Amino acid sequence: xxxxxxxxxxxxxxxxxxxxxxxxxxxxxxxxxxxxxxxxxxxxxxxxxxxxxxxxxxxxxxxxxxxxxxxxxxxxxxxxxxxxxxxxxxxxxxxxxxxxxxxxxxxxxxxxxxxxxxxxxxxxxxxxxxxxxxxxxxxxxxxxxxxxxxxxxxxxxxxxxxxxxxxxxxxxxxxxxxxxxxxxxxxxxxxxxxxxxxxxxxxxxxxxxxxxxxxxxxxxxxxxxxxxxxxxxxxxxxxxxxxxxxxxxxxxxxxxxxxxxxxxxxxxxxxxxxxxxxxxxxxxxxxxxxxxxxxxxxxxxxxxxxxxxxxxxxxxxxxxxxxxxxxxxxxxxxxxxxxxxxxxxxxxxx
Amino acid sequence: xxxxxxxxxxxxxxxxxxxxxxxxxxxxxxxxxxxxxxxxxxxxxxxxxxxxxxxxxxxxxxxxxxxxxxxxxxxxxxxxxxxxxxxxxxxxxxxxxxxxxxxxxxxxxxxxxxxxxxxxxxxxxxxxxxxxxxxxxxxxxxxxxxxxxxxxxxxxxxxxxxxxxxxxxxxxxxxxxxxxxxxxxxxxxxxxxxxxxxxxxxxxxxxxxxxxxxxxxxxxxxxxxxxxxxxxxxxxxxxxxxxxxxxxxxxxxxxxxxxxxxxxxxxxxxxxxxxxxxxxxxxxxxxxxxxxxxxxxxxxxxxxxxxxxx
Numbered sequence: 001x002x003x004x005x006x007x008x009x010x011x012x013x014x015x016x017x018x019x020x021x022x023x024x025x026x027x028x029x030x031x032x033x034x035x036x037x038x039x040x041x042x043x044x045x046x047x048x049x050x051x052x053x054x055x056x057x058x059x060x061x062x063x064x065x066x067x068x069x070x071x072x073x074x075x076x077x078x079x080x081x082x083x084x085x086x087x088x089x090x091x092x093x094x095x096x097x098x099x100x101x102x103x104x105x106x107x108x109x110x111x112x113x114x115x116x117x118x119x120x121x122x123x124x125x126x127x128x129x130x131x132x133x134x135x136x137x138x139x140x141x142x143x144x145x146x147x148x149x150x151x152x153x154x155x156x157x158x159x160x161x162x163x164x165x166x167x168x169x170x171x172x173x174x175x176x177x178x179x180x181x182x183x184x185x186x187x188x189x190x191x192x193x194x195x196x197x198x199x200x201x202x203x204x205x206x207x208x209x210x211x212x213x214x215x216x217x218x219x220x221x222x223x224x225x226x227x228x229x230x231x232x233x234x235x236x237x238x239x240x241x242x243x244x245x246x247x248x249x250x251x252x253x254x255x256x257x258x259x260x261x262x263x264x265x266x267x268x269x270x271x272x273x274x275x276x277x278x279x280x281x282x283x284x285x286x287x288x289x290x291x292x293x294x295x296x297x298x299x300x301x302x303x304x305x306x307x308x309x310x311x312x313x314x315x316x317x318x319x320x321x322x323x324x325x326x327x328x329x330x331x332x333x334x335x336x337x338x339x340x341x342x343x344x345x346x347x348x349x350x
Numbered sequence: 351x352x353x354x355x356x357x358x359x360x361x362x363x364x365x366x367x368x369x370x371x372x373x374x375x376x377x378x379x380x381x382x383x384x385x386x387x388x389x390x391x392x393x394x395x396x397x398x399x400x401x402x403x404x405x406x407x408x409x410x411x412x413x414x415x416x417x418x419x420x421x422x423x424x425x426x427x428x429x430x431x432x433x434x435x436x437x438x439x440x441x442x443x444x445x446x447x448x449x450x451x452x453x454x455x456x457x458x459x460x461x462x463x464x465x466x467x468x469x470x471x472x473x474x475x476x477x478x479x480x481x482x483x484x485x486x487x488x489x490x491x492x493x494x495x496x497x498x499x500x501x502x503x504x505x506x507x508x509x510x511x512x513x514x515x516x517x518x519x520x521x522x523x524x525x526x527x528x529x530x531x532x533x534x535x536x537x538x539x540x541x542x543x544x545x546x547x548x549x550x551x552x553x554x555x556x557x558x559x560x561x562x563x564x565x566x567x568x569x570x571x572x573x574x575x576x577x578x579x580x581x582x583x584x585x586x587x588x589x590x591x592x593x594x595x596x597x598x599x600x601x602x603x604x605x606x607x608x609x610x611x612x613x614x615x616x617x618x619x620x621x622x623x624x625x626x627x628x629x630x631x632x633x634x635x636x637x638x639x640x641x642x643x644x645x646x647x648x649x650x651x652x653x654x655x656x657x658x659x660x
Contacts, residue, residue: 189361189365190361190364190365190368193361193362193365193369193634193635193638194365194368194369194631194634195589195592195630195631195634197589197592197593197596198627198630198631201615202372202373202376202377202623202627203376205376205615205618205623206376206379278490282492285492285494285495286492286494286593286596286597289494289597290596290597290600290612290615291612291615291616292615305494305495305498309498309601312498312501312502312506313506316502319498319499319502320499323495323498323499326492326495327487327490327491327492327495330490330491330492331486331487331490331491333490334486334489334490335486338486
């Protein structure tokens with residue numbers, strides 16, 4: 001601002017306009033003109049990803065969710081080994097103990113059951129179970145984090161496979177176009193007409209229950225959304241002027257891909273993946289809840305919720321703890337996905 | 351328009367046919383038998399039962415018979431209840447499901463619309479934040495978790511409403527409420543972003559510039575235009591209601607289709623599983639078809655022939 005100097009011609013004009021407070025010539029020191037300096041940009045042009053990061057970090061909800069998700073994922077990995085119990089080890093004398101954490105009694109972790117009796121003193125249990133125990137005396141802290149781990153694993157693998165299939169299918173469809181595209185799109189149209197929950201349930205019924213079948217059943221219909229997103233984006237981009245302009249200016253294919261196509265397709269892909277993950281977590285929990293989930297002694301959040309629901313009247317903690325964890329995970333993924341969508345939408349660039 | 355309708359209809363029929371075929375084939379792959387006491391049956395008893403249900407014939411014949419019966423509205427017999435047709439079971443159980451489903455849908459849509467509209471009109475105020483929070487919670491918390499919590503806190507702890515009995519109108523409140531949560535959240539989010547988009551349109555500025563008072567602008571221009579795309583939400587909403595009924599009926603002991611479905615899965619009563627699957631799929635396809643047609647009628651900007659948005 002301060003370095004901008006009027007040249008002599010402008011100065012004369014100013015004087016002739018007869019301004020009340022007129023700057024005199026000796027107030028200014030003319031800056032020597034340097035043509036090389038003028039061509040320089042004040043700051044390096046922000047790359048697409050840097051800008052997206054900055055936008056994401058301005059979104060408080062997304063940042064908090066990201067941090068919480070990192071904590072929850074870390075807990076799902078280290079939580080099961082934070083005490084001496086394993087997720088499958090049964091200890092019948094210690095069955096149905098309410099949660100107790102030394103120092104957190106005011107939060108309800110006081111070891112008292114629904115009738116207000118401290119089960120720990122009554123039964124003479126020395127060790128504190130942080131999230132309580134189930135009807136076989138298995139430590140719920142270990143089981144909840146192990147369950148979170150399995151639920152996250154299923155969701156991540158399903159989302160990743162959806163991504164791979166969707167990108168390949170959508171890419172081929174958009175790249176070849178014409179009759180192939182038309183045919184592939186008809187298949188998609190029919191697949192989207194089928195409620196995917198029904199397909200998932202039917203497939204689980206004929207497959208052996210387990211993590212692999214759940215993942216397989218979820219990707220049978222799950223990739224369709226990703227394929228549609230990728231195809232739509234590619235078709236849209238192929239005909240855009242900036243692609244043509246860049247090509248005209250002599251950009252190589254790799255530059256076109258790196259600088260123009262990829263950043264524009266990556267955004268929607270990432271956002272779609274982020275929305276797939278909570279959906280997958282939901283489906284897994286849903287399947288477990290109607291009795292089509294994992295087999296004992298394995299635990300997922302859905303299995304724990306189902307077990308907890310059966311004992312809701314006498315031992316509400318068994319339901320409440322996994323319910324809170326799954327809700328937290330879902331909320332965080334949804335908020336983060338929202339934030340990413342806002343941050344990665346190139347149309348919102350100013 | 352006519353061509354478009356015929357085309358859409360053809361798609362709906364093809365999709366349904368594929369679902370029927372796929373369901374039939376999947377059912378053939380199911381492990382186990384549908385007879386409840388299979389290990390006690392002698393060879394000859396089994397043969398009699400197989401002949402009774404037509405299971406002794408080749409798969410192709412079974413398939414043709416099934417399709418033929420289906421066209422006549424016959425879904426076969428249930429295996430778990432002696433001599434009951436699937437049709438009559440669906441007939442008995444569709445009532446409670448439809449009741450809580452529709453209640454949830456209507457209640458959820460109204461509340462969602464109100465929340466979303468207020469939220470958009472008070473954009474970036476405390477009201478907006480509260481309703482956005484409600485929407486995020488509703489989207490994120492699985493409906494069955496919410497149902498279980500509702501049952502525990504309102505049914506067990508407070509004792510305001512029946513926990514899991516199906517006897518009077520009060521019994522329908524909690525299941526409907528649990529179903530409506532996802533609807534509220536979806537509708538509120540959707541209408542909010544639609545409203546915000548419409549509020550930024552030139553024709554809204556024009557309406558204000560020509561001196562229309564604010565309520566006129568909001569009611570005549572903004573809400574009317576923002577409501578049109580809400581029709582497209584009917585498909586996803588129908589799905590969420592159907593998904594919801596599967597578990598929520600189990601939780602609240604509603605004698606509906608969803609409860610029957612989960613029961614039939616456990617005992618592998620596959621004629622019932624197929625019947626309910628087909629019913630749900632047909633319903634879904636019908637809703638999608640209606641939405642496509644309705645949307646074209648409501649918004650003249652949509653070009654039905656080309657199938658693309660103008």
